[in-house]
Amino acid sequence: MTILYLILFLLGAGLVACLAERLNVNAPRWISLLAFIAATIWTGAIWLGGVDPATGFYVVGELSWIPSLGINVILKVDGLSLVLVGLTTLLGIIAVVSSWSEISTNRGFFQFNILWVMAGVVGVFCAYDLFLFFFFWEVMLIPMYFLIAIWGHEDRSYAAMKFFLFTQVSGLLMLVAIIALVWLNYEATGVITFSYDELLNHEVSGTVASLLMLGFFIAFITKLPSVPVHTWLPDAHTQAPTAGSVILAGILLKTGGYGLIRFTVPLFEEASRDFAFVAMLLGVISILYGGYMAYSQSDFKRLVAYSSIAHMGFILVGVYAFNELGMQGAIVTMIAHGFSTAALFMMAGSLQERLHTREMSQMGGLWVKAPRMGAMTMFFVIASVGMPGLGNFIGEFLVLIGAFKVNVPLTVLATIGIVVAAVYGLSLMQRSFQGTPNPQVAAMEDFGFREISVYAIMIVALVWIGVYPQHVLDLAQPTLDALGVAL
Amino acid sequence: MPPTEHVLVLALMLFCIGAVGVLVRRNIIFILLSLEFMMNACALVFVAAGAKWGQPDGQIMYMLILAIAASEVAVALGIVIQMARRFRTLDVDAASELRE
């Protein structure tokens, strides 16, 4: 039940933070920060607690919910979930700190939303009941919508709407697929159940399987996102407040990748294998198109947003390579991208806070004024370009080496994406921090201790994953073994 | 006894005439009057059907229609009086504030 308590704890902290604003305007952010720190420690404790040999999971919790429909609260944490939950709580801390001084209105409600998004995401990562999964899947949307719609930038209404519509509509497709799956299982076994484990045993095949698989697939690639359903992301990211972008890029996108690994592939293995080529192709297109679009942008955040699309393409390629290397690569990419892109979004936020613009034409030569910011940006650009020794490289390399075994032409195209990454990554650096200092930019405050320490966390994380990714790999390995599809 | 089908045709013609009245007239009094024709057409069918099956139900339905028509007219005329007072006309087109 621990994980349910963790979710409830985050929800509760959200309520407290919301109400605490009346006592003190600064209280919410402290509550939120402490809550996330506690949650991180909590997650760490689960990790240290080790796998329960009886169940093969770190934590298992079951609770009756809607028994008449075979719906129960089933929350289980295996290695994969644990890694992602850890990422979530850690990025929670980072999100709170990154928005420390940015938010000046309705701080309580702001922290409320952050905590609730995170609670939803933790639920998504741990749910072993399809209904529950869908429930959390949608629950995390609403606070995210608020984050964008209330504290976003100039075009927030449009962006928030777009974000919500895309996820919601694709989610409905998944809902239909879930119900159809349950129904097929019911017809075959006479039992109505939404339990993941039981549905896993039910083999669906043929056209029906392909259609149901598509239902899940579309929902997940929309979240991921992959071309051609990616267009919500640049808008949402660009308009969201910093914390929103951090959460979006860092965690919300990962739910798509997680869903593919946890649900689409195991539930419809055969259909997925048949579909692998198309999926990989979409991934490759995302990599190249995302990179190309990133280069086209003049808005700092938009550029990073498109780069996210490119990175997420690797996940698609990796998952549908259908081997351990690819899957592990996808997982490492999820984690590493969580840090590298979140950091770049935070940078965009910091710049916006200082310059009141995200347009790179208004920047240039900022390194002279804020060398620490420059160095940090450089680091994360380099990381996201896929420099060996940093997390993203491990993920992308594993994905590619795995994919190469399966499909050479697509892998070659995907590898070209690495060159494109260099093109847009360095162009970002050049246009913002290097080059002739823009005379319109007056003095700019450099990073202080608070910012540096947050970035330090992410740097350490990226280097750690880049140099010794084994922790992540070992955690995810049993999951992949259990899924039995990666071999 | 006239064949049921003939009565039905007559009733439907009456119904259609009533419908045309509703669609064409703008004076609410005329609209209500047209509605009476439609109601009567229904009544005619009921009575004819009752006769056809040799059951009293048709006539009972007729009586119910009577009650319905009476109630509708009563309330409708109440509204007409108020409309005449508030809008100073019985033209329903004048009362089209509610629209997109």
Next chain:
Amino acid sequence: MTPLILFYVAGFVTLASAILAITRTNASHALIYLVVALLAIAVIFFLLGSPFAAALQIVVYAGAIVVLFLFVVMMLNLGKSSVARERELLTRGIWTLPSLLALVLFAVVLFALVSGDHEAGAQARMIEPKEVGIALYTKYVLAVELAGVLLLAALVGAYHLGRRYLADRREEEESS
């Protein structure tokens, strides 16, 4: 044969007066045509072997409901101006579409009616008022009660809508 001829005559009268009624510009004239149509229908009821319905049609419909109409028309004092206005509004164009629609509707319905071959009404017979009365107070007793509720609702509604309140009176005084 006679009843059948009578039926056609009555039917013709009904339709003719109905058409006349909905085309009049003067409300009182229209109401008179309505009465004519209702009476013709009463004749048909009679021919259909439903004397009770025929009687009610004359007494309640023509006698009560139309009178209610007439009261209101007179009360609202729809004078010459209103007739002129009606004439103005009833251009030829306005009739085309609804009439066409009604014609199509009629054609479709007629098609539906005649497409099947119909059994002759084997059970057709005259239904005495007594029989109706018995059915009304046995099988349909609940319906009668409900009709009571219906009339009650109408009563209250019409009362509320029709009556003059203090505010109305004040308003009228001001305007006069």
Next chain:
Amino acid sequence: MLWLVPALPLLGSVVLLCTEGRLPKMVVAVVGSGSVGLAAICALYVGMNVVGTGEWQYTETLWTWMAVGDFNPSITLYLDGLALVMTGVITGVGFLIHLYATGYMWEEEGYSRFFAYMNLFVFAMLMLVLGDNLLTLFLGWEGVGLCSYLLIGFFHTDPANGYAARKAFVVTRVGDTLMALGLFLLFREIGTLEIQAALEGATATWPEGSGINTAICLLLLGGAVGKSAQVPLQTWLPDAMAGPTPVSALIHAATMVTAGVYLIARMQDMFLLPGPAMHWVAFVGLVTLFISAFTALVQTDIKRILAFSTMSQIGYMFLALGVGAWSAGIFHLMTHAFFKALLFLASGSVILALHHEQDIFKMGGLWNKLKIPFVSMLIGSLALAALPGTSGFFSKDAILLTAYNEASYGMLFWIGAVGAAFMTSLYTTRMILITFFGEVKTEPHDHSRINMWGPLLVLCALSIGGGWLGFMVLAPYMGDGGVAVEFHAELIALLTLGVPLLGVLIGYLIWGNHAISIDKFAASNLGERLRQFFFGGWGFDWTYDRVFVNPFVRLAQVNKSDFVDLMFTSIASLTTAIHLLVKQTQTGQLRWYATNMVVGLLVVVLIVIVQA
């Protein structure tokens, strides 16, 4: 112990990065150059030990990098003769250049940042050469690329530098991508990225040669070509001269650009398997050698002359590898590191003395004003031109002879190489004569201190004596039995000896005493065209700009707002349009509503009747 060698520069780099700008310059200088110096000592110590054991191989596994199924590369350091030579060059020459840079960069902004990058570079380069598996090598490979990028763009406020840096990074990354593909292929076929295991596996699997082996080799060659600035990925190197001169010396002359040579030498067993791979290597080298020699002849920027000469010299190395003269290639790599570093550092001193003037036609008559640079430059040039007795002579000689002996295209290679040798001495003479002789055009101010001229002198010594060092000391320990030069044919040997001298002579006649006038030719239409063609590096940049860069940039401008989104926005617009349309039906008119009801009724009735 071996791990200390890369770890020390890394530590230096991290320290400098974390304390950026807060340490006094003196401390920075000590940390920056000291870490490399210590690494050099460590390398020497480890090297001695390794040599002492006689095993010539030493492996040090640090940890398993990642383990996924059967893919489990580890971070392992591997030292053998080849690696030892490279390590020596990197730490040794690297230390000298660092030392020089402490003086050269003294006045510049970002002193600490500079050394942080430089140390990081040394670390990455060491990982490259010490890596026991291709993934670790790739780590270093990309790392040096990064540092190269960082250092080319070190003076980041000038957009031109940024452009050059990005160009360098992206172009080399094209090569890296090919190399990565090579790794994928190798892993798929052999199942490992451990270099030794892979080589054994390859030789065992494809003793008869195979298309896949060739493919892997060519992909690796692609990587090498990118990193070593060979045709067709050579265009970045001249622009890379935008970086501070010590950077050019260290990265773009002595070490990084030779990584390609190292890679091919490292993987020689696979290249040696039957197949056309070797010829490709040789041809790449030959073409580059030739093209860049011509280009160097018409350059006016002193550093660009050196850059093209670097490309040309690496071409020699590739040629050497391609003809199987592994040791000669590596030998040339080493000597080249000495004399080219010397040339760059010396030119750096000149440039610094002339307030960052790099155009040789604005220099002149400096020989007696900047004595140490002049002498250094002269010695370096002699070695570059491979005049007998210099280190360059020994290494280049070995290459030429092996090339001549190559079975299939030997004659072609030899003629090309000799011709290029002639060109080399020609442009070297031109550079020296124009820079240091003639009338004084700019007045120099010499700021050199011991930390700057000290390294110069050491490198001078190495440039002259390095050949002997290699010849005597290293050669026996190199993989293929040393650089035993046999003078097959007297004529060949004579030509090899004589051609550089001829070059110097003709050069003197043209630019020294103006006995031969080329002004007329230069002024002619054809001459001008040729000059421009050579000057622009044989039109490679021009072509790439038109074929790749411009279309991409234009494409990027066209589709800034993502045409895929049109699909969704048009759905939205369509929905809105329909909304506005259906909204019109809500007119508020009772008759209209009733009409619609009747129409609806008609529709329903029709459906029912038609379906009945």
Next chain:
Amino acid sequence: MTLTDLWVSFPLIVLVGGTLVLMIGVSIVRTHKLALGLTLLTLILSVAAHDIALENITTGYELFGLLNVSGIQVFFNVLFLLGAIVTALFAYPYFNERMERCEEFYILLLTATAGAMVVAAATHFASFILGLEILSISLYAMIAYPRESHQPLEAAAKYLVLSAVASSAILMGVALVYAASGTMAFAELNISPESGERSYFLLGQALICVGIAFKLSLVPFHMWTPDVYQGAPAVVTGYVATVSKGAVIALLINYVQATEVLSYTGVFYAVVFVAVASMIVGNLLALLQTNLKRLLAYSSIAHLGYLLIAVLVVNTARPELVLETVLLYVAAYFIITLAAFGIVNLTSEHATEDNEQMEAYTGLFWRNPLLASVLTAVALALAGIPLTVGFIAKFYVFAAGVEGTAWALVWALLIGSAIGVFYYLRLIYTMVKQVEPGAAALPQVGTQSVVAVTVLGLLIVVLGVYPTPMIDMIRTIVQASGF
């Protein structure tokens, strides 16, 4: 008439009796509070009387061949009564300030509820038509209740005329069906395929469908809806949207199950057409709507289209699932709609006109977080987003659609929902927008209405998160009713 008859019809008797008492009471002492008290008392007693009724029925009980009372009817009846109670509670503060005479309203409310109960239980056309008319007649008067204002009058006139046309259609349909089959009891309605009268039997069914579609405001018989919703006082709109629709839905599900009318392909496709059109057009109409009442009107069009899916799969899915879906959806829809109009109502209590423009709710989140939260819950519930009971309802509809393999309808539901999300979110966005300086202040709201709205809002969320009690109850009812 047996004693059991009496007990089973007891709730109705209490209700009608209460109406009479109220009428007499009002004629003696005209006090608003007393009228409200009597109304509430009657309604509560009637709710309580259902307990007695329930004891006397097993799976279902036929009353005079006109009404059939089973657990399902009881469920609907209780819903109607609760809806009426909420309406009465909201009506008090709403009318108290703006009307001279408020007492008649409660009488009409009671008769309307009685009509709804009759409709829901009808098993015979006579009771169906009568119930429907009792309901409609009361509604005409309720809509026009503030007779001094233009809008309610206009709304009432439109509703009256169009509703009368629809009633005529139903009557004609019933008459034709009767003429074809010789019976008006649902259970006996049947026609053999060979029968010559089949064509006008079907014609009659089509006309009945049209009438029902009108009452449920389904496309293309929906046009009155926005105007009436907008014109009627918010309290009445809430009532129209819930009780009157709920009654017709109860009748509909009753009807399709008793007569298997949907097994006639023509009728089936006609209803499919209406359902799909409602889902799509309803949502499209609402897209950029700025008037909250109109928005809810359009949204109700779409929602009833969704609900029709459950009705349409009556022959292909398990009957218990269909019934569960319908019951759950109606219950959810009641709560949500009442909450929605409750908010409109209580922000309009002290205003001269209904506070119905969306702009009026700008920044509600910052001005009145409680109300805003409830309205957000309402919007999310209408959009069918989890955490709200609306999601559970939509989930059921999806389940029914999938189980009935009605893929076209599921697609329409998907598209409709997608469009729907847009405008519900716009509503939410309006509430979170920052208030422009100088914007009109939000009218003060009374506490008791706030409590009522909050309770409804809580219900939306609590039942959305933990719907088990409701689902179990509905399942028990459905099973007890013989499915």
